Amino acid sequence: MRDEDQPHDPSRRHALECMVWAGTGVLWTVSGGVPKSLGLLGTAEAAEASQSPFTFMQISDSHIGFNKAANPHAIDTLKEAIGKVKALPVKPAFMIHTGDITHLSLASQFDDAAQIIGETGLETHYVPGEHDLIDDNNGKLYADRYGAGKHGAGWYSFDDHGVHFIGLVNVVNLKAGGLGNLGPDQLAWVADDLKDKSNSTPIVVFAHIPLWTVYADWGWGTDDGAQVLQLLRRFGSVTVLNGHIHQIIQKVEGHITFHTARSTAFLQPAPGKAPAPGPMKVPDDQLRKVLGITRVSVSLGTEPLAITDKTLADN
Incomplete structure (x- = not known):
């Protein structure tokens, strides 16, 4: 049933439109399009919900090579x-x-990242951030490493355990402070990629910049993101993962759940809470409480999909 077909319920509308700044180590489940907190990691509820035959990890914004005051040792926090x-x-x-x-x-930064991330032994799927495309050859170093078998500037899809994954690129020719952009070629490719998928196919989309507008004044959104989201609205379960803003913000809109990831390098201010975005210095003993990783558990045929965020300070 589409949102517009459902009875008006002010409390439901609020649940669909709210943004949640999640606390440290909170496990969220999504049931019927509404997020529910199951409490801190380590609780019995969290342990039960995380038992899934299929989980995958998200990391983001490792910024290898960053050495400013916000975190002079970004390579160590990635480790x-x-x-x-x-x-x-x-x-x-x-x-x-x-x-x-x-x-x-x-090249040395890509080398360091590949060596460290490779220690997991896991297959890793990448999309670029704007910092990955600023070499002297318009992103050739990224393309040489990760572009094989991809389309256009590096977009692609794959299937795993019955879930369809779509990696999008919205950082090409990004202007400072400007919104991300997908472009007509990529949008046409997404439409073609989805045309043979049934409405019941779980979809996970991942990109660097949020596909929805978190804060336009800082460029925290994608100019033509609404067009790709319209293509996704017919599906019963859609999860959109991104980075770029270095903090957890969650939004649920119909059957689409949006979830950002913490950086492994440094914090950025909450939207509008500083003159501009950028690396944010926190006390040294607090740094690992604002950096982290994300784990997503998918149980096909049942509700819910569970998203677990874990900081570097968590045991």
């Missing part, structure tokens, strides 16, 4: 994040990285 993945009691099926692998698109 810690990867250590958390390696220590998981149940091995995920694979990992996705939602962009800004590097800070300056240098």
